[in-house]
Amino acid sequence: MISQMENEKWTLLNTLRHARHDWMNDIQIVKGYLSLNKIDAAARAADHIILKAVQESRLCNLGMPGMAELFITFNWSQHLFRLEYELDEPITSGQADDQTVYSFFNRLFALLEQHVEEFNEHELFVRFFEKQESLVARIEWIGKVSNRSQLLNKIEEIPGDLQFKSTVWETDSGDILMEVTF
Secondary structure (H helix, E strand, O other), rough: OOOOOHHHOOHHHHHHHHHHHHHHHHHHHHHHHHHHHHHHHHHHHHHHHHHHHHHHHHHHHHHHHHHHHHHHOOOOOOOOOOEEEEEEOOOOOOOOEEEEEEHHHHHHHHHHHHHHHOOOEEEEEEEEEEEEOOEEEEEEEEEEEEOOHHHHHHHHHHHHHOOOOEEEEOOOOOOOEEEEEE
8 A cells, every 4th residue: 555645646736635625624514513503513523623633733743754644644535444543742752763654554554455344334543652762553443354363464464574563452342452562
């Protein structure tokens, strides 16, 4: 999987057009709630917009432009799952290699796309935090997959190939959890 911008040779204008489209969608939701006089719902939608902007800012401030681009632009193109992410504040660890982290997530996203059961709701949630001066990602897959054991085996191979630590486990509800230390 190549980032959408690399694949399509995006220009700055294409990127800005996509970002503006996202912002307009968010603003239209707030405006819709206001027109229905649903002030509390409009306030929640506005809070969501602010939170999203804060998370994008934190992602960009990690000093990992490849990974930031991958995460910010992922939902701009059609995928079989939605990506959500959150970054704890502060993350000061600058030791993680952007290319390695980018490669890990690129490979993980491609594997999930290959194993996802279509026509279902799927979400990948990634929470970044710092632990013992290392960048850690706690990853949660919520959705149905085909060839589950094969998928889990392939997911477990990625960190070994890239030489970092990870743990993969399943919940009782069938979700897949993973913690990766970069």
